[in-house]
Amino acid sequence: MPIKADQIVERVRGSRVWRSVFRSGTGSSTLHRALAIQQNIFLHLFATKVRRRMVRFSSTWYLGTLTLGTFLILVVTGILLMLYYHPSVPQAYADMKDLQFVVSSGLFLRNLHRWSAQLMVFLVFAHMFKVFYRGAYRTPREFNWVIGVVLLVITLLLSYTGYLLPWDQLAFWAITVGSNLSSAVPLIGGKIHFLLLGGNQVNANALLRFYVLHCVVLPLAAILFIAVHFWRIRKDGGLYVQQSEPKAPAAAANPVAAKEAK
């Protein structure tokens, strides 16, 4: 007697080991499918049910999801790049060159990291423009817009701190100029500049500080705010869709006005 594939799947899902990990159990009823989302630590950020028009391409162009995609690529490639990179002077520049010319697939990973970083900044802006012009930032989603602005700042800081790490002329002068901008802050500008660089000029301390910010502090902050950002989508009533309120019943309730309108 042949055993069907879905029977095997059901048997695995019903096994004790599987049930110890995924508690929703066998079956594909609405309840089971909802539990599968709700009881998974990663998926429970999202709603168990969404309207079909919310997940249509036209409503969001998937810009937020694509931004997350570039972020995940950046995390993976970034960790791999860290295995060959020493944040010290002048070793950093040599390591960057080694990654390009000596390490197997190093050029690919470095370029993937670089292009994904550029793309992420672009996608964040595109996502925000989409949200802004659709009016999706309005009540009840205004706080999620604020979290989005925080994520924009984190993205730009990640981009900025990563810019120094190749330790070439472009990086050095870009960070010299960029860090001097912080000196323009009234009263404490000079102190901010000194703390940011760990000195008066872009040097070994600045490279190490930017490395720690780029690889530890800012990614952790980003992950934290991304989690809140996604959770708020569910809490604020799902993804924003234009014209979610049907307008026809209002006219139907008042036949006189409807007739006059004709």
Add this chain to the structure above:
Amino acid sequence: MPEEAPSTAKKPPTEFDRRAFFTKIGLGSLGIAAVGTIVFSYEYLSPNVLYEPSAIVNAGKPENFALNSVTMDVNSGIYLVRADEGYFALNAVCTHLGCLTAWNQDLGIIACPCHGSKFTRTGEKIEGPAPKPLPWLKTWVSDEGDLMVDRSIDIPPLQYLRI
């Protein structure tokens, strides 16, 4: 507890309230700890020793500089100028956003590659976006007869060093 709520409400405001007292003590000590954390963090994050090049630069013998010449020391970021009136040193770091400017011999001006600021040989601003002229730096002749520059000390312009 709910039963206690009416009794505390009836208390006159002057009566010693143990709970409020401990709340104040607790919040106060948390506040002190928070301020302490900020101070300690600031202290920790500002390095006490810097391994940066010395601000005092030995530019060598004054005779090595030709009359009416502008010499740039790229490593220390200064210009050494020998004019008819005497010697002087300029900070080569642009007053706009800290790029290193360059001397253009053909045009006879100092120009910044980053955002196009231009200065005369004496540091005066010809063209923005730099907000200020290039500062003059303190110069003197050492006991060995070398021309010395202190990059950390600005002096008013047009104070030539006559040797």
